[in-house]
Amino acid sequence: MNIDFHAILPELIMTGTILVVLLFDAFLSERRKQVTMVVGLLGSVAALIATLTLIGEHRSTFGGMFVVDPFSVLFDVFFLVSAIVVLGLSLRYMQDGRYYQGEYYVLLLSAFLGCLVMPSSRDLIMLFISLELVSAPGFLIAAFRKTDPKSNEAGLKYFLIGVLSSAVMLYGMSLIFGVTGTTRLDGIATALAGKAGDLNITLAAIVLVVAGFAFKVSSVPFHFWAPDTYEGAPMPVAAFLSVPSKAAGFAGLLQLMFIAFLPKADFWAPIFAVLSILTMTLGNLVALRQRQMVRLLAYSSVAQAGYMLLPFALVTVGDAGVNHAAFSSAVLYILVYGVMSLGAFAVVIGLAREAPGALIEDYSGMIHRAPVLAVAMTAFLVSLGGVPPTAGFWAKFGIFSAAIDRGGLGPWLAAIMVINSVISLGYYLMVARTMVLSPAADERRARVPGLVGALALLGVLVVIAVGIYPDLFARFPQGATLLGH
């Protein structure tokens, strides 16, 4: 079999980086372990460059199981940029906390390797492997604060629910194989479009597979792990779980739903409507009551997942225009969400020394102590709430447009999402109010790691720039469509 090495070059570089980090770690003295981060960073940049050489390519290797197309390149760029950011956020945090840095970076990069493979996987088995590759290192690094029982709880909860949902998903995949006789996504689509197999089993299998991914993107009712895990895990790991890991789940879900299961959309779209409504509403309502920043961001990220699930509910068999709009709006929301959420975590990590417990009251009057971070946080929160002129508004606008254009159920879903946006501003503003309007407990300048501050500032620039000129992001999803395969 001929292997297209150029197509898998980013993954190869990432694998090599992981091995080099592992090797370096064995020979570095305890005080110089942070060098492993630099190695990881260089490897990620190299992989990013390799990915950029694939722009515009359409390649397929391993018998069509692994595909490079604009969709996979877009997501790989997103994951590698996230990897660079998460590595940057980790450096001082992991040093300050005296963690095992070498092991941490190996595990983190392994999880990112899973992310990289995910959008190229056009086969059930590949999808399963990449999903596990994202999850398994995640179980470990979530429990990396070894001395803290909360972190142990975080890892264990994540592990138990993760393994359960994997098992359920694998069962669903085996049923799909049984019905269609193939594991290739396009093959499944062809089979489902015909009259293959028992309809009830097919539909049950789709539900089971969706359930596995619903865990990954922390959709209700599979969201229980998220707040506890985010709170207990080291903060950079929470950032990883909230953005790249969740985006990987969505990348997989997009491929499954828009390629393999598209012929049965009439069946599963209403399921997504229910999931989406429950996820956004529950996430927002519970977030209102949070008094701890990371838990608040966790519930916020549950609610945001609800928004991203909404476009799936719009998919209609045979209406290419609607499906295309739904697909683009979902991808745009994931990209924008990544910037906003990583930015918010960057601020929390930047202030980790001042507010180690991350209670919201600890951030009182931060505008006087760390003005740049306080303004940055306000921008990220306002953007998460969807207020123009920020990127978050256009992401929501994309979903509203797709929903209203579809008609039928669409406008109602948009109305529910709109009410949710208002509710969400209740707690986003609460945080901004604490940071900007409340008096500071003490007036000392906050000690903010320079790298983290710079990343937060960069995030604000992106959020505002995309808010003013949305085409910066909005034109990518259009060209990265999975439809029409």
Add this chain to the structure above:
Amino acid sequence: MSGWEQTAVTLLTFLPAAGAIVVALIPRGRDRAAQVLGVLFTGGALVVGIAVLFGFDYGAGGGYQFELQTTWITSLGVGYHVGIDGISLPLVELTLLTTFLCAVYCMNRMPPGGSPKALISLMLLLETGMLGTFVALDLMLFFVFWEMVLVPMYFMIGVWGSGNRQYAATKFFLFTFFGSVFMLLAFIGTAFQADPHTFDIVLLQRSGSAISHTLQLVLFGGMFLGFAVKVPMWPLHTWLPDAHTEAPTVGSVLLAGVLLKMGAYGFIRIALPLLPYAAVKFAPYIAVLAGIAIVYASLACLAQRDLKRLIAYSSVGHMGFVMLGIATLTPLGIDAAIFGMVAHGVITGMLFFEVGSIYDRYHTRQLADLGGGMMQIMPRMGAVFWLTCIASLGLPGLAGFWGEVLSLFAAYNPAAGLSVPLYRTIMVFGGIGTILTAGYLLWTVQRVNMGVLPDRWGQAGATLVDTSRGEWVAWAPLVVLMVLLGLVPSLIFSITNDAVTAISHVIGVVP
């Protein structure tokens, strides 16, 4: 000239935003520089605005001038389209003038609570949002500008406000945001009814009546929520007394002077011409709510003890007259509404300036604590307060008169298809409202200006100095306008008339 005509509106809209960035970059502690830059940038925008005022072709009929249309977000089908006509021109000039005067006022009287630099920067950002709302000719562009005022105003109230500022700021934000998200859905819905899909207001005006009647009602309902909260119409007004009372002086002036007009302008520019059928169906309800607002607000004013809160409530009543004018759907009513908006901006802006200065001197806004006698110790301040109050109550010869009386006239003869008895009943209630308005304002003047200065102020007399030069500079243009618009109302009507007639043709008469 064509280059200038295309860029003038964009220039005056974004000049303040550029100023906001420049001011934000000034090093810490250089507050004076921030204040000067604030005056320079708002002044620069005002100069462009005056140039536009002279370059505007008043004989051209109702069309848009200084138009610029270009692509913005191709992937989402949203364009950048700005321009002004007779409806937006007075409001744009009002915004430019009010913000400039606020910047001038800030030269001498900076509210305490936060860094002056930040306040000036937010004020400039706010100005861009307000101006953009009035010049935008694309629904999404309009929406972005509309929402852009939220964040600056939120922080203006929250950081520099008085006592209950956090509550007031949050309430302001959530109320407005709640209304506007439904407005957004309605905008998207309207745009997707056009073929091909477009957010362009000018194009949509042409195809508006093509939307099915049921759908028009739904879409109008969404827009109504957004605009009515902003106006604010009774019973969605409850954010207003809190926000206006707690905001710092310049915040209140801009809120009352300009922000409230955005809602009424939205009705005239977007809701009525784009959804003409629904406009006729909704108009009676709007008129009823407006009538309630007029009476309710004047009764509420009679019960207020805080001077600033009283003036805040009076805005609800005055905007009631504006909405009544719009709800008649006649050219006369809409003309009266625009006049009423400008007059209210000038008068209430001036009143909030006055209240700010009174508070600076007395350190109280409670009418009972003030105790009267201001004329004795500060005759000039008292005279301006008196003049502004009687302008506000609608005395002929001053600016407040024309908007109110003409909207009542218009209610006597509403557009065809509207219930004449209903509108005439509302007219009667509006008339009762004007009497109550006169009542509470005269009573206020009596309690602040008249009588004998209480002893406690006599002892503290050193702080009670009469109007300063800085205040005169900020106030004089408003005082002049108050008289001028009252004596020569055609200053506004000659600008608005053609454009309003053009809009009314679009609204037409729908059976």
